[in-house]
Amino acid sequence: MSPLLTFVLLPLAWLYAGVAAVRNWLYDTGLLAATGAAVPLINVGNLRVGGTGKTPHVAWVVELLRNLGQQPAILSRGYGRGTKGFRLARPTDTAATIGDEPWQHFHEFGGAVPVAVDEDRRHGLAELAALQLPISAVVLDDAYQHRRVQPTLNILLTEQARPFWHDYVLPAGRLRESRRGARRADVVIVTKCPPQWPETAQHAAAEQVRRYARPDVLVLFSSYIYGRPVPVSGALTYSLPTSGSEVLVLTGIAQPEPLLAYLREAGYRVVRHMSYADHHAFTSAELAEAAAVLQPGQVVLTTQKDAARLREPHLRTAVASLPLFYVPIRVSFLADGAERLHALLMPLLTPQPVA
Template identity: 65%
Template sequence: MPHPLALLLLPFAWLYAAVLGVRNWLYDKGIKETARFAVPVISVGNLRAGGTGKTPHVAWLVRQLQAAGQQPAILSRGYGRQTRGYIEADAAATAATIGDEPLQHYQDFRGQVPVVVCENRRTGLENLLRQEPAPSVVVLDDAYQHRRVQPTLNILLTEQQRPFYQDYVLPAGRLRESRVGARRADVVVVTKCESLLNAAQQAAITAWVRRYTRPRVLVLFSTYAYGAPVAVGGTGQVGSPEIVLLTGIAQPGPLLDYLTGAGYQIVHHAAFADHHAFTAADIAAVAKQLQPGQSVFTTQKDAVRLLEPALQAAVAALPIFYIPIQVEFLADGAAQLQQLLSSLFQPHAVV
């Protein structure tokens, strides 16, 4: 059952869901046009607003495509940027010009993978595919509700701790559309799982997911592998296990659990909203919390915003480190998804 306050908001949620339901029906019936493209288009998104792990899963997909000999590109709307229109990331890009997640992708792949932002994914794809050389596959970051493009493969992410099938549509819950939207998914990935999630638990979650998806849709399970701290904006080593944590992400819980389990003592957590644009005052407030020998830990997504030109001097003066993460699939999930990706490049393949 929803929270008592959410119960009061359910009529508004039903109205919102109905409006989105009509919109989806218009696309499903072909009344509103959906564009298809000659190259495979892989969409990664969610039903729940924020925090399901889209960025590291997009990175995982791109690495698999590279390993298979493809030339992938990433297309995002560039949420939180201060610009509009079609922009391709380059060495001068900042979080303000393209958004923090696209900038993270650009830095992760060292500019070797085209990263493009455009609020209209159809326009973005058309422009991207005119480039020479054109990509052989495009990964759409956070495009599950962008119906103007028909993806070749539609990947839906949902967290183990906050699954879509236990949530409600905004404003009563955090769903961007009703649970039946899961029927558009070709694959569902349950993210941020406990690494020891057993087969019986996976089967129970799969049964719940398949109440809303098409029959026999592939349901996979992934977890995070955390790396050693990386210095932000300079060099240095972590001193005391006592740390100040700085986050501007939707779901810092898994990072908190990891750091506590790894033996760190979080003496202060400066928690901001997702995609928060850090200011000099924010950095100064964090600096006041630091004691000799302590370090500031943050996420990689936050780190790209901390390196905005106006903040670089203040950040360089502090021992700030980000914790890198990589996606790992449970059981044979990686092999199953790799096989599905390979099928996209076979003649007349149907997902």
């Protein structure tokens, strides 16, 4: 957005921020009630609309909990789904019925982690409890502004290239509430950092975080590690692309730039980028367009999140006819960030019996 347009939209942003501030004040003073749960609630959210890396960070927290002997569940809104209300993910579900991010989590953990969706997280927690599943912790995906629920630990994400302290409230910027919303965070993770980001830059970023968050907030830094491409169809019918391969990149996410930068650094030759809006529902016609421009030896690369939507049943034939792969990612913390987050989580968890 241009600086001039940002300036023009600032009065609307102040109005939006004022409404959000009144709502937050009602919860902060107890005039509106927030409820917890019988198990620890670990929220992973942000101040900004889209693109901060919630999905891989939720997966990282879930994997950590499992490694600690916990039995976590994931509760999400299920953005973009065609259903309403509470829904527990089943093998027959798709991105259309539970949302692309919940479906990705369900697929990634092989159904071993309960994944539920509900627009009303408080209702979703009650429904999960009523199922009497062996759950020892719930990871809330993107519930930072869902004040009806009181997390045990609030993890706030902000992207290194677009940090919240340089942004404005909607519609002048991309923030859902003012920068002061960071005061509710117990942990702030600056995401998508260069793996070798200098300590001086980290220190400067932490100082900016603490201008708005609590002085004692834990500030951590994470980056992405990209894996070898994986066929979206599940069957390896085309040769795996390697460094030097010519690729068409197909994305429907908020921030595709980190993937594009990685591919170029890794030696892939990006010949075209077909970019769509976040949570885009792909069509057979769009996949046919990608197939039409592919040259012999070229392949299509997409993200793990997009792969969830590309596995919709009505796209099965189109996907099977394409050399289509997704690039998996996982979170890696800089310095001792993983150990520090581990240490913060441990006192909140109930020891589990040894199997």
